[in-house]
Amino acid sequence: ETGVTQSPTHLIKTRGQQVTLRCSSQSGHNTVSWYQQALGQGPQFIFQYYREEENGRGNFPPRFSGLQFPNYSSELNVNALELDDSALYLCASSFQMNTEAFFGQGTRLTVV
Amino acid sequence: AQKITQTQPGMFVQEKEAVTLDCTYDTSDQSYGLFWYKQPSSGEMIFLIYQGSYDEQNATEGRYSLNFQKARKSANLVISASQLGDSAMYFCAMREGGTQGGSEKLVFGKGTKLTVNP
Numbered sequence: 100e101t102g103v104t105q106s107p108t109h110l111i112k113t114r115g116q117q118v119t120l121r122c123s124s125q126s127g128h129n130t131v132s133w134y135q136q137a138l139g140q141g142p143q144f145i146f147q148y149y150r151e152e153e154n155g156r157g158n159f160p161p162r163f164s165g166l167q168f169p170n171y172s173s174e175l176n177v178n179a180l181e182l183d184d185s186a187l188y189l190c191a192s193s194f195q196m197n198t199e200a201f202f203g204q205g206t207r208l209t210v211v
Numbered sequence: 212a213q214k215i216t217q218t219q220p221g222m223f224v225q226e227k228e229a230v231t232l233d234c235t236y237d238t239s240d241q242s243y244g245l246f247w248y249k250q251p252s253s254g255e256m257i258f259l260i261y262q263g264s265y266d267e268q269n270a271t272e273g274r275y276s277l278n279f280q281k282a283r284k285s286a287n288l289v290i291s292a293s294q295l296g297d298s299a300m301y302f303c304a305m306r307e308g309g310t311q312g313g314s315e316k317l318v319f320g321k322g323t324k325l326t327v328n329p
Contacts, residue, residue: 132316141215141302141319142256155316187254191317200317202248202256 102126103192103203111209112180120175120206122190130154131173132200133165136187148173177208185210214238215303215320223326224293231278232288232323234303240264244306245286246317247277251299259301262286293327300324 102125112118124131130149134142144157148167162178171192177184187207191200216235224230236245247259262270262277270277278287290297301324304317 134317134319139321141304141321142317144316144318147316157316189254189256191256199246199258199261201258205254207254 103190103201105188105190105203105206107206108204109207109209111211114180114182114210116180117176117178118180118208120177120188120190120208122173122175122192122203124171124173124190124192125201128192128194128201129171130193131167131171132191132193133173133175134189134191135159135184136189136205137183138186142189145175180210182210184208214318215305217303217320217323219323220321221324221326223328224290226295226327226329227292229289229291230293230325232290232301232303232325234286234288234320236284236286236303236305238284238305238307240307245277245279246304246306247275247286247288248302248304248319249297249299250302250322256302260288290325295327295329298325298327 104123106121132147133145136142145159146156147154151167164176167173187205189205191202193200214237243264245262248256260270260272260275260277262279269279274291276289300322302319302322304319
């Protein structure tokens with residue numbers, strides 16, 4: 100079991116709403132990445148934060164945004180939710196950018 | 212173009228037997244890393260094994276070994292002595308990007324569902 104925790108574990112939102120997902124990194128880790136995993140697919144990279152700065156972004160629209168806090172915990176915000184945003188959202192933390200990433204258990208988001 | 216290809220949507224193996232899960236990759240980088248993760252139904256991605264592009268020896272971690280064939284761009288996972296608890300989705304992933312900047316994102320394949328039969 101890794102030290103990466105995500106909250107909530109499940110939630111249901113209505114199309115058009117906004118959602119905030121949270122991730123607590125493993126102790127000592129300063130890099131957090133977020134991934135979206137649609138049903139039956141592999142995870143897709145959303146973005147990465149390193150020492151509170153965004154450090155790369157995947158092919159996701161601006162309504163996907165994030166933050167990393169001084170304690171290296173992180174938030175993923177999604178505005179104007181669409182049905183296709185329904186997925187498992189995974190957070191991964193690592194000590195530095197080029198070291199092994201440890202994943203949390205994910206947040207399963209359902210948009211109705 | 213797909214960067215990570217896992218051609219086996221599903222695999223079956225008898226308990227205590229060995230199984231190989233296939234993974235091929237595509238990159239023009241000289242420096243890259245290859246990972247295998249296990250994802251049980253609970254959703255968490257569990258790190259299994261890592262192979263760096265410059266590593267000369269195949270990686271091993273307990274019952275897991277990675278058959279790295281650089282010229283063929285393949286990084287197959289071998290699980291020896293399968294156990295019922297090995298039943299899960301298995302994902303191959305590649306990390307591109309060096310240490311001089313750029314994101315160190317992981318690119319995942321579509322996964323292989325392994326079922327271990329008693």
